[in-house]
Amino acid sequence: MDYRTMGRSGLKVSQACLGAMNFGAVGLASCGEAEAIRIINAFLDAGHNFIDTADIYSGGQSEQIVGRAIAARRDEVVLATKGHMPAGPGPNGRGSSRVHLTRALDASLSRLGTDHIDLYQVHQPDDETPIEETMATLDGFVRAGKVRYLGCSNYSASRIVEAQWAAERVHGTPFVSLQPQYSLVARDIEAEVLPVCARHGVGTLIYSPLAGGVLAGRYRRDRGPDADTRVARLRAWGAPAARRFADGIVTERGLDIAEAVAGVAAELDTTSAAVALAWAAARPGVTSVIIGPRTFDQYEQNLAGFDIALPEELAARLDKVSGPAPGPLDGRAAPR
Numbered sequence: 318m319d320y321r322t323m324g325r326s327g328l329k330v331s332q333a334c335l336g337a338m339n340f341g342a343v344g345l346a347s348c349g350e351a352e353a354i355r356i357i358n359a360f361l362d363a364g365h366n367f368i369d370t371a372d373i374y375s376g377g378q379s380e381q382i383v384g385r386a387i388a389a390r391r392d393e394v395v396l397a398t399k400g401h402m403p404a405g406p407g408p409n410g411r412g413s414s415r416v417h418l419t420r421a422l423d424a425s426l427s428r429l430g431t432d433h434i435d436l437y438q439v440h441q442p443d444d445e446t447p448i449e450e451t452m453a454t455l456d457g458f459v460r461a462g463k464v465r466y467l468g469c470s471n472y473s474a475s476r477i478v479e480a481q482w483a484a485e486r487v488h489g490t491p492f493v494s495l496q497p498q499y500s501l502v503a504r505d506i507e508a509e510v511l512p513v514c515a516r517h518g519v520g521t522l523i524y525s526p527l528a529g530g531v532l533a534g535r536y537r538r539d540r541g542p543d544a545d546t547r548v549a550r551l552r553a554w555g556a557p558a559a560r561r562f563a564d565g566i567v568t569e570r571g572l573d574i575a576e577a578v579a580g581v582a583a584e585l586d587t588t589s590a591a592v593a594l595a596w597a598a599a600r601p602g603v604t605s606v607i608i609g610p611r612t613f614d615q616y617e618q619n620l621a622g623f624d625i626a627l628p629e630e631l632a633a634r635l636d637k638v639s640g641p642a643p644g645p646l647d648g649r650a651a652p653r
Contacts, residue, residue: 318364319623321604324493325518328435328466330395331365332598333623334522336609340382341375345554348611350382356616357386361393363620367605369496369522371399371440372425384429391431397522398425399470399496401440413443413451422458438468438496442476448483456489468494468522474509481517494520499603501578501593501639502528502571511602520604523597529566531575532593536567577638581631587621594622596635 320329339346340353348356357368368387370379380398387394400421403411411417422437437458439451458464469480469492477495484491495514497506503525514521527533554560575589582592598606606623610616627635 320366322520323436323466323522323604324514324520325491326466326493326520328395328493330367330522330605332605333360333365333620334367334369334397334605334607335360335365336524336607337368337370337379337383338374338609339611340370341378343376343378345559346375346379350385352613353382354386355613356610357383359613359616360620361387361390366393367395367397367522369397369399369436369607370429371402371438372404372421372428373399373402373440377424377428380425380428384431388430395435396429396431397436397438397468398429398434399438399440400425401443412446413439413454414446415450415454418451418454418458422463426463433463433465435465436468436494437464437466438470438494439472440470442469442472448476448479449487452480452484452489452491453487456484456487459490466490466493468492468496468519470496471498474513477510477513477517477519481519491517492519494522494604496522496524496607498525499523499597499600500526500528501532501574501596501635504639515602521602522605522607523603524607524609526597526606526608527590527593528571529563531566531571532578533588533590534575534579536572536575538572574635574639577635581627581635584631585625585627587625588618590618591622591625592627592635594619595625595627596632598623599627599632 319332321332322328323330335357339348342349368383370383372380400418401411401413404421404424409416425434426432443451455467459467467490472495481491497510499506530536578589578592582589585592594606597603608619610619
């Protein structure tokens with residue numbers, strides 16, 4: 318098993334991270350508890366140790382399912398969750414303020430049925446709360462023993478620097494991880510974010526390595542998306558932000574890259590998903606890759622990508638066809 322050190326810390330995590338966004342039956346989630354527990358047990362039995370969820374996933378059901386699944390093997394798991402998103406009424410029901418994060422953490426601990434979180438992450442940047450308040454609050458969680466390590470999600474390069482400097486100013490605990498979007502389709506973080514992470518001791522657990530299913534070959538030019546695909550489910554969700562994101566998933570550039578991935582997969586006698594995951598896992602600056610299966614079959618197909626070492630010439634072919642694409646650098650790439 319390949320374990321990697323998360324940023325400038327002593328925390329060892331598996332190269333594969335099991336994302337729990339699809340566990341539950343609220344919103345986009347569609348993986349029932351029995352199937353989710355089967356996936357979690359298989360993942361841990363295979364020697365992997367890293368599970369990521371969030372308070373907002375499936376209205377809290379994801380954390381509850383994960384908590385019940387790992388209750389008897391808690392010490393085997395590096396458990397990560399996130400806070401920041403709307404979790405209650407009123408102006409203090411969201412954000413990275415002391416009042417909201419404190420409430421959010423306590424609620425997550427209750428749903429997960431544990432007395433500590435191994436990696437607690439701020440889910441999104443907060444333009445309204447002073448960064449010093451956020452970092453001091455998070456340091457308080459560590460000092461209280463409720464949290465072991467701290468991370469952030471969807472932060473830009475400049476925000477990471479601000480946060481690390483703020484932690485130093487308040488004599489607090491710095492971030493050791495960033496959760497950004499990254500794939501052959503979305504390579505924006507290579508320009509600024511990954512170099513900043515390297516300089517500031519921040520590891521990465523990347524999400525959406527299959528670009529919403531595009532790199533797994535789930536979309537075709539000659540037909541619309543199947544009903545069980547992410548694009549179809551996002552469009553049916555009704556939220557304007559979700560629909561905008563769905564409309565941006567299937568693009569001509571993305572389909573071109575997916576065709577190149579399929580060509581490499583055919584040469585290696587494997588799946589497109591496995592090739593895309595193998596490429597992501599081998600990239601400089603990537604500590605762990607989040608997979609988010611909805612079924613056990615998807616779990617097995619995704620895990621195969623961590624057993625593949627792409628030949629140098631094939632990896633170079635994918636690098637050339639995908640090339641970093643221009644895009645926003647504010648870190649807020651997708652609703653999740």
